Amino acid sequence: MAESGALLHVTDADFDQQILKSEVPALVDFWAAWCGPCRTVGPVVEELAGEYKDKVKVAKLNVDDNKQTPSKYGVKGIPTLILFKNGQVVDQIVGAVPKNKIKDMLDKVS
Numbered sequence: 001m002a003e004s005g006a007l008l009h010v011t012d013a014d015f016d017q018q019i020l021k022s023e024v025p026a027l028v029d030f031w032a033a034w035c036g037p038c039r040t041v042g043p044v045v046e047e048l049a050g051e052y053k054d055k056v057k058v059a060k061l062n063v064d065d066n067k068q069t070p071s072k073y074g075v076k077g078i079p080t081l082i083l084f085k086n087g088q089v090v091d092q093i094v095g096a097v098p099k100n101k102i103k104d105m106l107d108k109v110s
Helices: 015-020 036-051 068-072 099-107
Strands: 007-009 026-031 057-062 080-085 088-094
Touching: 007 036, 015 026, 015 057, 026 036, 026 099, 036 057, 036 099, 080 099, 088 099
Parallel strands: 007 057, 026 057
Antiparallel strands: 026 080, 080 088
16 A cells, blocks of 8 residues: 555456445556556556545556556556446556546546
């Protein structure tokens, strides 16, 4: 858990339980430590985890440590942000984007 207490770190092993079975919409940041744009988006995702903590579950998944889940969802470029609701993909953004673009996506489901 991040310092904010709102950001989750998920793995292939707990993805279904944490994200697909979540009672609230869930945003997953697919990232890697070596990825520059991922490091740009990371702090924004962390801020949003705090801002939306009661409405949207926000999680990060390291694509280097977890190969199954990114492959299952066709993640080719990172960072990729995928928004899930009731176990289904409802939206996604690829690449580093401004915070307001991510907020617009979250506001549609929260």
